[in-house]
Structure formats: C-alpha cells, structure tokens
Amino acid sequence: IRWLCGYFFVLLCGVGLVYYWRVAYSLGAGMPGFAAATTLIICGGFSAVYLLVFLAAHFLKQNLALKTAVLVFLAGLCFVLANPPMQAPDETMHFLRAYAVGSGQFLFDEKQQFPNDVNLLVRDFPGAYINGVSGEKLAPDDPTIADAFARYSADKAAGAVAPGAFTPVQQLVPYFPQALGVAVGRLFGADALACMYLARAANLLCYAVLCGYAAAVIRRFSAVLIALAISPVSLFMAGSCSSDGLFMGLTWIFIALCLSDVVTKKRLAVLALCFGLTFHAKYTTLALLPLLLLLPFEQKPRKGKKALSAAAQRWGVLAVCLAAGVIIYALLTGYTALASNYGRVPYAETGVDPGRQLAFVFSNLPRYLAVLLYSVYRDKANLFTIGNFGWMDMTVPFVSYFAPLFLLFASGVSALEGAREKLRTAWVFLATPVLMYGFTYTGMYLTSTPVSLPEINGVQTRYLLGALFALFALASMLMGRTMALQNLRPGLPQKTPPAWRVLHYGFCFALVSALLLFQAYYIGP
Secondary structure, three states: OHHHHHHHHHHHHHHHHHHHHHHHHOOOOOOOOHHHHHHHHHHHHHHHHHHHHHHHHHHOOOOHHHHHHHHHHHHHHHHHHHOOOOOOOOHHHHHHHHHHHHOOOOOEOOOOOOOHHHHHHHHHOOOOOEOOOOOOEOOOOOOOHHHHHHHHHHHHHHOOOOOOOOOOOOOOHHHHHHHHHHHHHHHOOOOHHHHHHHHHHHHHHHHHHHHHHHHHHOOOOHHHHHHHHOOHHHHHHHOOOOOHHHHHHHHHHHHHHHOOOOOOHHHHHHHHHHHHHHHHHOHHHHHHHHHHHHOOOOOOOOOOOOOOOHHHHHHHHHHHHHHHHHHHHHHHHHHHHHHEOOOOOOOOOOOOOHHHHHHHHHHOHHHHHHHHHHHHHHOHHHOOOOOEEOOOOEEOHHHHHHHHHHHHHHHHHOHHHHHOOOHHHHHHHHHHHHHHHHHHHHHHHHHHOOOOOOOOOOOOHHHHHHHHHHHHHHHHHHHHHHOOHHHOOOOOOOOOOHHHHHHHHHHHHHHHHHHHHHHHHHHOO
16 A cells, blocks of 8 residues: 555656646747656656666665666666766767777777768767856857757768767777677667667666675675665766776675675685775875775684784785785786777867876975965865756756765764774775875876966866765774663664665655756756
C-alpha cells in the first residue's frame, strides 16, 4: 500500500512538473497536444525509475554493495540523458579518443581521420552553450541544444562534410570502458551520436561496479564514501565521456581498502594497482598515501609465526604502492612515447611554462602561499561548487547549496564511528586534504595560470573529491567526540543502517539534481 501511494505521488510530481514548465517557461505554447504528450513522457520516465527502485528495494535488501552499484548506475543514467552531447569538461577530446580505441586504433596518430558523422557531431555540439557568469542562454540567434540535435540529423542526412576533428589525448587505459560502448554501437551500425551515449553508459557502468566493490570492502565511514560516490558531480562525470569515471572509481576503492576490516594479499595487490593507475592519471593521488596509516594490520603476530609490526607493514605497503606507481607510470608513458607521433602538445593557456613557474614558486614562497590561500578562500574550498556542471559554466544553485548539507548529514550518521576512532585517524584525515588542496592548486598554477596572476585558475570540485571525503570523515569524528558518543553502551541495531539511509537519500538527491540539469539545458535557465 505504501508503494502504491508513493507511485500516485510520483505521478502527481510528473504532472506538476510539466505544468510548472508550461507556466514558468511557456513550454509548448501554441502547440496543441504538446503538453499532454510531454506529460505522458515525463510520467512514463518517472514510472520506469520508480519500478526499478521498487525492484531494487525488494530484491537487494541484504546486499549493500550490489544495491550501491545498481542505484549509482540508475541515478547516473539520468545524468547521461540530462547532459547534452559534448557538454562535460573536455568531453569532445575524450570521446574522440574513446571512439578511436573502440575502432581498434591503439596508436596515437596526430593526423587520424574520423568518420564524417563524428566530425559533424563535434561541429554541431560545441561545448559551453550556457554563459557561466549569468547562467543565461546565448544570444537569441545562437543555436540551442534542441537546434543542435536537428542540425546534426539534417547534416548527416544531407551528407554534409565537417572539418576533421582532433584530440590531444594520448592515453588508453581510462578509455577502455567507453571504447567497449563505442565498439558495440559500431557493431550494430549506430551513428556517432548513439555511440557517444553508449560510451557514456559503459563508462557509468564501470564506475558503478567500482563503487559497489568499494562499498563491499569499506567498514568505517562507509556513509561518507557512498554520499560522495553518488553525489551529482561524481555521477555527472562518470556518466560522460571522461577519464574521470575510472579515476574516481579507483579512488573510492583505494580509500575503502584503507578503511577495511582486514588486509589480505589480494587486497594489497588491488590497492597498489589502484594507486598506480590513478597516479598515472593525476599526481595529486600522492595526497592519499597518508591513508595507508589506517590499514588494519594485526598488532600481534599469529601463533607460531614471526610477523613484522603494524608500522613496519604499513611502510612496506607504502613502498609497494610507490613502486607500483613508478612501474605503471613508466610502462604507460613509455608506450605513449612509442605509439605517438604528436610531439610536444602546447598548453591551452598561453604564457604558461611549468618549469619557470615552479622555480618562481620556490624563489617567492611567501607570495605563492598567499596566492594559494587566497584562491582556496575565493573558491570557498570548493564546497559550494558541486552544482557546477558543463564546462564549469552551467550552475544549478539548488545542488550547490544543498550538496554540502547532504554531505554533513552523511557525516552526522557516521558520528558514532568517528567517536570510536583513534586520534591518529584525525591527523591522517587532516593531512590528506591539506596535501590534496596544496597539490591540486599548485598543479593548476603550474599548468593553467600565468605566473603574474595573484590567483589560481581552473580548479574544479571533481579534482578534490578525495579531500572532501577526508574532510567530512574528520567532521564525523568531531561530531562524535563533541557528543561523547564513544561512551555510549551498545544498543539495539537500527532498522535501517546509516550507510543504507545515506544511499537512499543520495539517490533521491541525485535524481532531483539530474532533473534540474535537464531543465537548465532543455527547458530554460
């Protein structure tokens, strides 16, 4: 009965949403029957999602990992459809590399020729349809997203020829999931637009599986991890053609293994592999190494065996991770050097020279620290930019305002776990974001900011998700110790554990965020 009442409420929300669009945005004005057809489509989509949630609730009751993967994938699919083609950061160049790999091209040819429908897709869907400062549409005579779909279809039918597309990306591993989607699309004769959506879905599926594994192994602060894994910014990037889908998923697994309940050889191998692959993608992964201090090694040797101390074992794991990072980096970089004819690719920002700017940082350290602190202060530590989508130019204020509150909620339900942690854990959680913010902002200063500017450009929230986990886990510890929850006696277990509750609420928040993103792009600002 509760589910039937909920379904009736969902249908009312669908009808009310279309009515709101008609009143606020004049949707379908002068088009008889358009509102009724739109209402049926919206209610049908809502019904499909509601049915899938109903099935997940009844058949995945005892499996948090599988339910996490399923709900992350379902919520992410909404972002796959809500986000127009080529509107994620640098999605054009990422899709082109994924398309090349999916076509069997494992070398990096600067003069590679793409099919004409791919060139048309890149031309007809340029990035940044929305002005980032005002959030308003471009001039009335400029094309809209809907016009771009019509133009692409007409150009493809007419056999129009577009200029050849180009991508500077020279990596393989992050694009294997997307390439699989492209390969499936090409196998069934899909055009470039369909291949792009299939690449997004495959990337999202890979991310969902990695999130499920992370939820399966983590034992402390699982609610905070799930809240970030299913956050709008994570789903937006995982549901696009981007290398961030694999990178974020491996990051969650690395954090989850550090906070697991047992250490095995297989898990240590996975830990080292995650670090090596993420380190090759972004050097800021080095900031996650302090989390290795939280690995749950046994303090006493097993009977009949001589074992190293927990501290020595952690140092050994650190050495293995660093070795894995160096080996994987050398192998992948060496392959790129052998398989590429690009030469040196210049930085997008003119006047940027990382070597000279690094020398300037060390010779003017007080000035740079002032620039760094000001930039973090200006960005409010990127806590209120989770609602920045597109190429950082499509802002959904509702998401930016409420995402930090939702993450604080996740911290609150983990307060009991935080209260029982040792003080060393707090220092680790403090060191991790300090290092990650420092590495990230410094990296963007060296590669994207002219040396003369008194601020750092280009930092995005997605670069700092690992730091946000540590910050909100630290908040859990502060909440728990402030309320002296460590002194509570064990009571009856909750009917709905905290991690499950956060997963449910996070799923709902993600659906609303995807709907607002769709509205901003397709209905009106």
